[in-house]
Amino acid sequence: MGKGYTVLRAGEQEFQPPSWRGPEDPRRILEIPLHAEMQHSRAHIWRYPPGVKGRRHLHQQQEEVFVVLEGTLTMLLGEERERVELPPQSVVVLSPGTPIHLMNESDADVVAFIYGAPPVAGDGVILEG
Numbered sequence: 001m002g003k004g005y006t007v008l009r010a011g012e013q014e015f016q017p018p019s020w021r022g023p024e025d026p027r028r029i030l031e032i033p034l035h036a037e038m039q040h041s042r043a044h045i046w047r048y049p050p051g052v053k054g055r056r057h058l059h060q061q062q063e064e065v066f067v068v069l070e071g072t073l074t075m076l077l078g079e080e081r082e083r084v085e086l087p088p089q090s091v092v093v094l095s096p097g098t099p100i101h102l103m104n105e106s107d108a109d110v111v112a113f114i115y116g117a118p119p120v121a122g123d124g125v126i127l128e129g
Helices: none
Strands: 028-031 042-048 057-059 063-070 073-077 082-086 091-094 100-103 110-117 124-126
Touching: 042 100, 057 100, 063 073, 073 091
Parallel strands: none
Antiparallel strands: 028 042, 042 110, 057 124, 063 091, 063 110, 073 082, 073 100
16 A cells, blocks of 8 residues: 555646557547556546547446536537536536536547546447447
């Protein structure tokens, strides 16, 4: 067991391509569980360059919280794909099984903190379009 806490200072961390997608993915991620002592949840900081879209997906077991740190994030939420524009300091709470699509339709980078629990891996389902 470690010391019980981890400090990640701004500017001391390097965003990387998502490990499960490869270097050609234009999005960048700071995979916090790789650095922190998280056992009951997981968190990442994502950087989306202008014009970049993620994949429409859902998590079967995990609830998530999205906090926009920089830029304006566009999300398509639920089966109806409700379009939501989220400026900095906006928060979205997502229940398990809710479809989501994240994208940056602006001319500036978007940075978002995404927190989920439980820390399950492999429960994501990629959806059409």
